[in-house]
Amino acid sequence: MGRLLLIAARNLRQNRRRTALLSAAVVAVTMLLVLLGSLGNGIQATLLEAGTAMITGHVNVGGFFKITSGMGSPVVVDAARTLADVKELAPEASRIVQRRRGFGKVVSESDTIQCALTGIDATNDEALRGILRIREGSLDNLDADGHSILLFEKQAERLNVSVGDDVTLSSQVVRGQTNAIQVRVGAIARDMGLLSIMSSYVSLDVIRDLYQLDPDTTGVILVYLDDPEQAGDVKARLREGLLARNHRLMEDEPDAFYHKFQQVAGEDWTGMKLDVTTWEDELANIQWTMKTFDTISSLLIGVLLVIVVIGVMNTMWITVRDRTREIGTLRAIGMGRFRVLVMFLLETVILSVLSALAGVLLGAGIAELLNSLRIPVSQGFQIFLMSDTLRLVVSPRSLLLAVVVVPLLTTFGALIPASRAARLRPVTAMQHAG
Amino acid sequence: MGDVVVLENVSKEYPLGKLVVPALKDVSLSIGAGEFVSIAGPSGSGKTTLLNLVGCVDTPTSGVVRVDGLDIGRLSERELTRLRLEKLGFIFQSFNLIAVLDTFQNVEFPLLLQGKLSHRERRDVVVELLERVGLGKHARHRPNELSGGQRQRVAIARALVTRPRIVLADEPTANLDTGTGASIVDLMKSINETQGTTFIFSTHDARVMKHADRVVRLEDGRVVSNGDDPSAHAAGTGAELAHREEPAPYLAGE
Ligand SMILES: Nc1ncnc2c1ncn2[C@@H]1O[C@H](COP(=O)(O)OP(=O)(O)OP(=O)(O)O)[C@@H](O)[C@H]1O
Ligand SMILES: [Mg+2]
Numbered sequence: 001m002g003r004l005l006l007i008a009a010r011n012l013r014q015n016r017r018r019t020a021l022l023s024a025a026v027v028a029v030t031m032l033l034v035l036l037g038s039l040g041n042g043i044q045a046t047l048l049e050a051g052t053a054m055i056t057g058h059v060n061v062g063g064f065f066k067i068t069s070g071m072g073s074p075v076v077v078d079a080a081r082t083l084a085d086v087k088e089l090a091p092e093a094s095r096i097v098q099r100r101r102g103f104g105k106v107v108s109e110s111d112t113i114q115c116a117l118t119g120i121d122a123t124n125d126e127a128l129r130g131i132l133r134i135r136e137g138s139l140d141n142l143d144a145d146g147h148s149i150l151l152f153e154k155q156a157e158r159l160n161v162s163v164g165d166d167v168t169l170s171s172q173v174v175r176g177q178t179n180a181i182q183v184r185v186g187a188i189a190r191d192m193g194l195l196s197i198m199s200s201y202v203s204l205d206v207i208r209d210l211y212q213l214d215p216d217t218t219g220v221i222l223v224y225l226d227d228p229e230q231a232g233d234v235k236a237r238l239r240e241g242l243l244a245r246n247h248r249l250m251e252d253e254p255d256a257f258y259h260k261f262q263q264v265a266g267e268d269w270t271g272m273k274l275d276v277t278t279w280e281d282e283l284a285n286i287q288w289t290m291k292t293f294d295t296i297s298s299l300l301i302g303v304l305l306v307i308v309v310i311g312v313m314n315t316m317w318i319t320v321r322d323r324t325r326e327i328g329t330l331r332a333i334g335m336g337r338f339r340v341l342v343m344f345l346l347e348t349v350i351l352s353v354l355s356a357l358a359g360v361l362l363g364a365g366i367a368e369l370l371n372s373l374r375i376p377v378s379q380g381f382q383i384f385l386m387s388d389t390l391r392l393v394v395s396p397r398s399l400l401l402a403v404v405v406v407p408l409l410t411t412f413g414a415l416i417p418a419s420r421a422a423r424l425r426p427v428t429a430m431q432h433a434g
Numbered sequence: 435m436g437d438v439v440v441l442e443n444v445s446k447e448y449p450l451g452k453l454v455v456p457a458l459k460d461v462s463l464s465i466g467a468g469e470f471v472s473i474a475g476p477s478g479s480g481k482t483t484l485l486n487l488v489g490c491v492d493t494p495t496s497g498v499v500r501v502d503g504l505d506i507g508r509l510s511e512r513e514l515t516r517l518r519l520e521k522l523g524f525i526f527q528s529f530n531l532i533a534v535l536d537t538f539q540n541v542e543f544p545l546l547l548q549g550k551l552s553h554r555e556r557r558d559v560v561v562e563l564l565e566r567v568g569l570g571k572h573a574r575h576r577p578n579e580l581s582g583g584q585r586q587r588v589a590i591a592r593a594l595v596t597r598p599r600i601v602l603a604d605e606p607t608a609n610l611d612t613g614t615g616a617s618i619v620d621l622m623k624s625i626n627e628t629q630g631t632t633f634i635f636s637t638h639d640a641r642v643m644k645h646a647d648r649v650v651r652l653e654d655g656r657v658v659s660n661g662d663d664p665s666a667h668a669a670g671t672g673a674e675l676a677h678r679e680e681p682a683p684y685l686a687g688e
Contacts, residue, residue, distance in 0.1 A: 003535075003539070003543065003546050006534075006535075006539075007532065007534055007535065010534035010535075011534055014533070014534055325530065326530070326532065326533075328491075328530075329524075329526065329530040329532075330532075331491070331515070332489065332491050332518060332524045333518065333519070333523075333524055333543070333544055333547070333592070333593075334515055334516070334518040334519025334520070334522075334544060334547050334548075334596075335515070335519075335547055336512070336515050336547075337511070337515075339547070425491075425492075426491040426492075427486050427491045427492040430486075430491065430526075
């Protein structure tokens with residue numbers, strides 16, 4: 001085996017051009033695999049970080065209140081009791097915050113936009129504080145005067161407002177009439193791609209006043225956990241516990257709350273029903289960005305891998321043809337078929353393992369470099385990446401995967417020519433010209 | 435008994451498109467242990483075919499080939515490989531060394547395939563053998579750093595390193611100049627005499643043939659003369675020498 005390794009290594013060195021070309025291809029594809037993987041991880045990480053701050057907690061207890069069976073509001077009545085129950089049922093929660101849910105128009109002197117209006121407890125909503133990057137004003141303004149709004153850059157631009165200006169919020173309220181309320185722009189935050197297109201944040205009181213809600217109501221209770229992976233367990237426990245404490249629950253549906261309006265409106269019940277969801281349920285709709293990215297990058301990588309595997313296979317055919325006489329000689333002096341196979345496969349294994357390692361190191365290095373350069377991305381991509389700079393997250397798991405998968409595939413490609421070599425009849429191989 | 439190679443009514447045909455080319459026709463032959471036998475005959479007469487059969491790299495179309503008592507037609511691919519590794523040694527016309535290995539490693543290779551000897555034992559065997567073939571100083575040279583004669587010595591050492599019963603050589607001197615060829619045959623002969631290894635080699639060269647105990651002459655796939663009597667050494671050699679004295683007609687007859 002040691003000698004076969006030596007033969008393989010020396011033959012690789014002998015055919016420098018061939019080896020260099022093939023290694024370059026394997027390095028490049030592995031590198032690309034790592035880079036695209038890191039970019040995907042980056043998007044996923046941003047999505048989870050930003051999503052679990054802006055849109056959802058790790059587990060959410062929200063729901064709908066229906067006065068008539070035809071119309072539901074995203075309101076939790078009996079908020080104090082519900083909150084107490086949630087606290088008791090999820091003692092491991094690292095943080096519990098409340099938000100109110102609304103939807104309406106933001107009107108300035110120059111323009112009008114439509115977006116989700118989320119009432120937040122700005123002082124205590126640490127997840128949100130951590131993720132929003134305030135360009136102007138301060139989140140504290142939202143709590144300080146109780147009637148402020150946070151807009152994102154593009155919204156503010158469109159409305160042509162800046163911090164301190166007044167805007168009017170108007171929304172359809174429960175009985176079909178429209179209410180309006182004046183608020184002050186308290187903060188302007190940098191855009192967060194997809195996540196900031198249709199949302200803005202206001203003081204908790206704004207939503208209460210806009211919809212004329214009872215003080216003992218809330219929109220949704222956000223439960224944050226130290227380990228987001230536990231969300232499923234906590235959700236199950238909350239559902240069971242809340243039922244046991246005489247709360248009514250909606251059917252368990254892994255979907256975002258704003259997708260449930262229609263369904264709720266179509267159902268024949270009135271009163272309050274709670275809905276317990278995880279961050280995965282709430283973000284299910286946004287995961288398409290990930291899926292799209294994954295599909296595109298897998299296709300690209302797949303095509304490149306196929307090309308490389310064909311390249312390896314071709315090279316192996318040439319190698320086998322060039323060395324047919326040698327195969328005949330070795331078989332004649334008593335080398336078995338399996339060893340012939342191994343001898344040729346080893347060339348591909350050595351080449352692709354080393355090249356894949358190099359590709360992985362290079363890819364990881366470049367990813368780190370790109371990260372540290374904080375490269376700005378164009379607006380179109382910002383929506384997709386949900387960040388204004390390129391973010392790559394190199395995961396050891398994907399590196400390991402690349403180092404294993406690439407050599408496996410190339411070796412698989414080399415298998416056909418190599419096994420042909422092994423199956424050659426010694427006499428045929430010996431008579432081969434050249 | 436004492437025959438290490440026995441051919442009984444052996445025929446070999448090669449398919450060539452829709453045609454069948456007969457390369458050996460009903461050949462019967464036996465070669466005793468320790469013989470130094472030359473296979474002679476014009477080009478296309480079947481010398482290589484015969485050596486391939488004895489060398490277990492090919493099987494006969496009909497008839498029986500026994501090598502060291504085993505009917506090779508009944509052996510599996512695996513058993514044939516084993517037989518080649520343990521009982522046979524090969525010397526090729528164009529040396530066929532492994533280009534990327536040096537002299538020492540080329541000679542050591544069959545021992546590694548056998549996997550019987552330790553690192554030390556292998557080294558001792560190879561070093562001694564290289565001295566024997568006059569390559570003691572060239573152990574670390576690659577084949578392309580050696581002359582043709584030196585390469586063939588490496589090949590001889592490789593063929594002998596496993597102490598095979600039979601060494602087969604297909605025109606071992608054809609790619610060498612006369613003087614070098616003669617020294618290679620001398621080397622083979624001396625090993626044959628000191629170690630009792632059976633040598634079967636083919637050649638066109640009458641000067642090489644004259645060293646043989648016996649010359650088996652093929653023509654058109656048949657044995658036309660077989661210096662049957664091992665004691666008729668001198669006679670056989672004499673016959674070949676007679677040919678050599680008239681090189682032109684001899685060559686024309688090929
Ligand atoms: N693989 C093959 N396919 C078809 N015919 C073959 C094959 N090998 C040999 N032959 C034919 O078999 C016959 C004997 O060939 P062989 O190579 O044994 O002759 P040879 O005596 O070794 O000749 P030379 O002195 O030229 O080496 C020839 O007619 C040759 O054309
Ligand atoms: Mg021949």
